[in-house]
């Protein structure tokens with residue numbers, strides 16, 4: 001049997017796990033591991049410019065592929081820089097393995113140089129964490145970490161490795177376990193058939209049904225089953241921000257995103273429904289608005305792989321614990337074998353009502369007389385130029401909501417954004433993580449002049465590894481989302497929400513060796529964007545000046561019901 | 574309502590902090606907490622008493638179950654069960670009050686486990702309510718120190734919490 005040091009085992013086990021890229025940044029506690037990385041060429045290490053970016057790259061790889069990404073950061077400041085990225089993945093249930101260096105075992109607890117208690121710091125934002133106590137356990141711990149991260153409700157796992165565990169002179173037999181078993185961790189693999197039957201009967205008798213599908217459909221690879229079921233039933237479908245692409249965005253049955261910035265019709269459908277089929281969605285407060293006023297006439301069927309998501313904020317009438325894919329397959333089976341049919345007459349009336357809502361407000365924005373370009377127009381153009389088939393990696397703010405509303409996602413895993421934590425700075429590294437793994441695909445980072453500056457240093461990483469993403473910066477010269485709230489709730493007192501002394505983004509991009517394109521007029525937009533995407537092997541930074549006064553609508557009225565919305569600066573439901 | 578939740582936990586370093594952290598992270602209340610090894614050396618048993626409505630307690634058990642180091646969780650208050658807590662209580666006891674402490678301890682089936690000319694230390698085992706009643710019966714004026722172990726519990730009858 002081959003003898004390896006702990007440092008070598010880390011790299012070998014990652015290889016045996018099928019990992020192609022590690023995103024990371026070296027430091028003292030990891031030097032043995034970095035030496036092991038140097039001495040092989042099967043796993044490639046990507047050197048970022050800030051550890052937060054490494055975690056977002058790993059995270060976005062997972063969002064695009066469903067497999068856990070890997071980040072490697074040193075102890076102390078390296079580990080704490082990774083915290084935002086770990087929390088981002090945790091909030092959105094994204095599988096990721098983060099390996100953190102640690103001071104040597106005998107120094108732990110002594111306030112040693114670059115010591116932080118990463119097990120303690122990460123505890124509330126991980127699915128699990130491991131501290132390595134015996135070097136020979138490394139392969140098994142890595143195998144377990146991936147197993148935990150990727151199964152059940154996915155999530156990030158941290159492995160903290162004291163430096164002495166990777167010592168090159170201590171060598172141990174290397175075995176990579178084929179299977180792992182954890183007696184206290186057995187995620188469900190199918191739903192309870194009795195509950196599924198009960199849900200099915202409810203579904204068949206609904207008069208005003210709606211399917212509300214979230215991120216669990218994307219991560220649970222259930223969008224095909226969802227689409228088949230929804231179309232067989234002819235029921236309307238709405239997606240959460242995390243679920244976009246889980247159901248085809250251009251399909252007639254899709255009523256748009258729901259929630260705080262959801263479409264008028266999606267929120268109306270939810271509010272007036274008599275049955276909600278929730279799939280892999282967690283009734284987040286950005287969805288429900290005032291919980292006491294939530295969907296007063298609806299019964300709720302809730303499918304979720306995590307029992308703790310069910311009846312957490314809104315009580316489910318029929319809870320089904322299980323993976324969306326397996327449960328939906330079973331429902332489809334029932335539909336095929338049963339003689340029950342949906343109430344077509346009632347559903348037709350329901351659609352007539354929905355179509356009327358659509359006509360009334362169908363997610364339109366108004367171009368006013370000013371010549372200013374609307375951010376929505378930019379997203380529509382992006383959709384047109386990329387044929388609706390790009391990976392769109394977003395930052396956080398108004399631009400994120402416009403992208404969610406106006407880019408029509410027809411496939412899962414194409415919309416990559418931080419929903420639960422809302423991490424500004426996510427977009428660029430996310431786009432990089434996706435582009436490296438899908439070199440032939442169009443990958444765009446939709447961002448704002450605020451967000452992009454939170455990880456702008458990664459333009460350097462992009463030069464080093466030639467990562468030709470397209471940056472679509474909706475430059476409104478302000479922290480637009482904050483400004484919107486100040487307009488609406490603080491009589492337009494714009495406290496600290498403007499961006500003074502912005503850099504010349506074009507020159508900045510060029511300084512890093514990239515291409516910059518500035519667009520001020522809508523009439524120039526299409527040609528510029530076509531040109532940007534035609535430069536397949538260049539990173540292009542598009543700095544696009546948009547109307548700083550635009551707001552995101554609809555916007556739910558705080559603590560109201562789902563149907564209480566502002567539809568423009570002057571209209572309310 | 575008050576609930577007694579028993580947890581079998583991997584006997585691993587850091588496992589306890591995950592449980593305690595969960596309670597503070599999610600704003601769950603802890604009235605008492607005990608933890609000790611079991612006959613199986615790979616497992617610890619933890620008992621936590623908490624107060625919350627049904628929705629909260631349901632979340633507590635679900636969230637506990639999600640912790641990888643948690644092997645099993647049971648809400649003892651859902652069934653017939655026995656709860657016990659141990660208390661050691663030290664009184665300033667002189668004159669007539671000495672006899673009263675002794676008498677009350679006898680009524681509560683407590684034992685006097687330490688004596689000095691001016692103090693009595695009583696040991697009492699029972700439900701938390703019984704311990705409270707004992708304190709109330711003697712008044713708080715002469716109490717010098719109270720040490721309570723926190724609640725442990727076990728289901729009645731055939732039911733067991735094990736692997």
Ligand SMILES: Cc1cc2nc3c(=O)[nH]c(=O)nc-3n(C[C@H](O)[C@H](O)[C@H](O)COP(=O)(O)OP(=O)(O)OC[C@H]3O[C@@H](n4cnc5c(N)ncnc54)[C@H](O)[C@@H]3O)c2cc1C
Pocket residue numbers: 091092093152153154213214215216217219220221239240241242243257258259260261262279280281282283284286287303304305306309322323324325396397400401418419420421422423481
């Ligand atoms: C500025 C801003 C504005 C926002 N506005 C909105 C808005 O208007 N509308 C909106 O929807 N969101 C909005 N969000 C996002 C919001 O904060 C939440 O992140 C989002 O609503 C949660 O989506 P979800 O319910 O799909 O859950 P996710 O966070 O995606 O969770 C997935 C759920 O599915 C479960 N699951 C995982 N895998 C499976 C599986 N295989 N089978 C079954 N279940 C599974 C998980 O247990 C979990 O319960 C906004 C965010 C920001 C930053």
Ligand SMILES: Cc1ncc(C[n+]2csc(CCOP(=O)(O)OP(=O)(O)O)c2C)c(N)n1
Pocket residue numbers: 395396397398399400421422423424425447448449450451452474476478479480481482
């Ligand atoms: C790291 C971080 N800090 C603060 C916030 C709060 N926040 C949410 S949106 C926003 C403004 C974003 O500005 P910009 O990137 O320019 O996007 P815009 O809203 O203008 O489109 C801020 C500050 C956040 N989400 N993340």
Ligand SMILES: [Mg+2]
Pocket residue numbers: 397448449450474475476477478479480
């Ligand atoms: Mg902005």
